[in-house]
Amino acid sequence: MREWNPRTAPSAEIESLLDTLNAVLAADLPDDPLWQIDSLREYLAETMPGERRISWVAEAGSGPSTHILGHLNVLILGDIGVVELLVHPNGRRQGLARTLLHTAARRARQEGISSLGVEVVGGTPAVGFYEKLGFAREYVETRSVLSLAAVDWFALAAMARNISAGYHVEFWPGGPPDDLLEAYAKAKAEVRDDGDLDLRPSSSDPQRLRESLACLHRRGMKPYIVLALHERTGEVAGLTEVVVPAQHPTRADQYDTIVGRDHRGYGIDRAIKARMLLELRSAEPKLSEVQTWNAQANASMVRVNTELGFQADREWGDYGINVAELAHRLDADG
Ligand SMILES: CC(C)(COP(=O)(O)OP(=O)(O)OC[C@H]1O[C@@H](n2cnc3c(N)ncnc32)[C@H](O)[C@@H]1OP(=O)(O)O)[C@@H](O)C(=O)NCCC(=O)NCCS
Numbered sequence: 001m002r003e004w005n006p007r008t009a010p011s012a013e014i015e016s017l018l019d020t021l022n023a024v025l026a027a028d029l030p031d032d033p034l035w036q037i038d039s040l041r042e043y044l045a046e047t048m049p050g051e052r053r054i055s056w057v058a059e060a061g062s063g064p065s066t067h068i069l070g071h072l073n074v075l076i077l078g079d080i081g082v083v084e085l086l087v088h089p090n091g092r093r094q095g096l097a098r099t100l101l102h103t104a105a106r107r108a109r110q111e112g113i114s115s116l117g118v119e120v121v122g123g124t125p126a127v128g129f130y131e132k133l134g135f136a137r138e139y140v141e142t143r144s145v146l147s148l149a150a151v152d153w154f155a156l157a158a159m160a161r162n163i164s165a166g167y168h169v170e171f172w173p174g175g176p177p178d179d180l181l182e183a184y185a186k187a188k189a190e191v192r193d194d195g196d197l198d199l200r201p202s203s204s205d206p207q208r209l210r211e212s213l214a215c216l217h218r219r220g221m222k223p224y225i226v227l228a229l230h231e232r233t234g235e236v237a238g239l240t241e242v243v244v245p246a247q248h249p250t251r252a253d254q255y256d257t258i259v260g261r262d263h264r265g266y267g268i269d270r271a272i273k274a275r276m277l278l279e280l281r282s283a284e285p286k287l288s289e290v291q292t293w294n295a296q297a298n299a300s301m302v303r304v305n306t307e308l309g310f311q312a313d314r315e316w317g318d319y320g321i322n323v324a325e326l327a328h329r330l331d332a333d334g
Contacts, residue, residue: 004057006044027089028124038246039220046218072100083118102330122315135319141293144310159274164266172225175213187236220246237263254292
């Protein structure tokens with residue numbers, strides 16, 4: 001096992017990691033699309049200013065047959081570390097993940113990180129692994145997937161038009177334009193108070209938002225934005241963000257959807273999401289699915305997603321643990 005830098009790693013190692021990632025997907029999430037090599041190095045290496053990612057790999061074989069069996073990276077956000085860890089199905093239950101995590105926990109302790117978080121996919125071996133180590137589930141969402149082949153495009157076009165007077169809807173491939181950035185960030189800041197513990201990045205001040213969009217582009221992830229403008233005030237009343245990653249361009253990720261408190265009840269959520277799907281259909285001809293994550297408690301958003309044709313897939317948990325506690329537990333186990 002060794003520390004690993006994806007920015008400078010030989011291409012053969014990036015390819016080996018891709019093979020392992022795809023073997024993990026085939027075993028644990030067989031309905032998910034496999035990943036492609038496109039921008040994978042950048043996906044692994046690029047971070048936001050002020051953030052760092054530390055990676056390790058566990059290898060098997062020797063000489064030219066060396067391949068990556070396990071991979072762990074910790075994204076450091078202030079004093080929190082977000083872990084991503086995977087082990088090839090052929091190398092499981094041999095203590096590889098535990099060893100990788102032990103190394104990461106020691107380093108995290110040295111770096112003054114107080115807690116580690118991780119996204120755990122329901123119904124996979126990761127649940128047993130993290131629970132055994134004392135991680136606690138802090139937040140849970142449901143992932144839902146929409147198959148574009150099942151969409152009623154005629155009904156969707158009607159939904160996109162059905163928005164109260166006084167608002168208009170705009171589509172911005174690549175991100176919001178500079179003159180809307182402040183109003184856009186303000187709309188995002190409003191929901192920061194809603195207690196969402198999501199580990200996925202979200203940016204609610206204009207400079208941070210600009211950096212976040214640039215980082216997405218560097219990582220090969222293309223953002224698409226639809227927003228509803230309140231004509232009288234110029235406020236961004238609602239927004240929805242979808243990202244099409246170069247690594248799996250057939251399945252897009254829904255990021256934030258937000259409707260400002262003063263603008264709820266005017267059909268904005270439905271209209272902006274419907275417009276987004278209509279635009280994606282022509283902008284991304286390879287796209288066949290969109291996936292989204294929602295808290296079960298968010299009943300109104302879940303209802304709109306169901307109307308659009310999203311089908312619940314599985315639970316997705318945010319787990320966390322105190323670093324000192326984890327390091328102590330792993331030290332004690334040897
Ligand atoms: C979770 C994961 C990292 C575990 O890797 P691993 O190398 O098999 O784990 P370890 O051998 O270090 O296991 C350590 C302990 O965790 C627990 N554990 C691991 N897998 C488990 C399972 N399937 N069920 C219950 N407990 C489990 C056991 O207590 C195990 O100790 P034991 O084998 O002595 O009983 C691996 O299954 C994996 O890569 N999952 C996919 C994670 C992922 O990225 N998912 C997202 C894309 S699908």
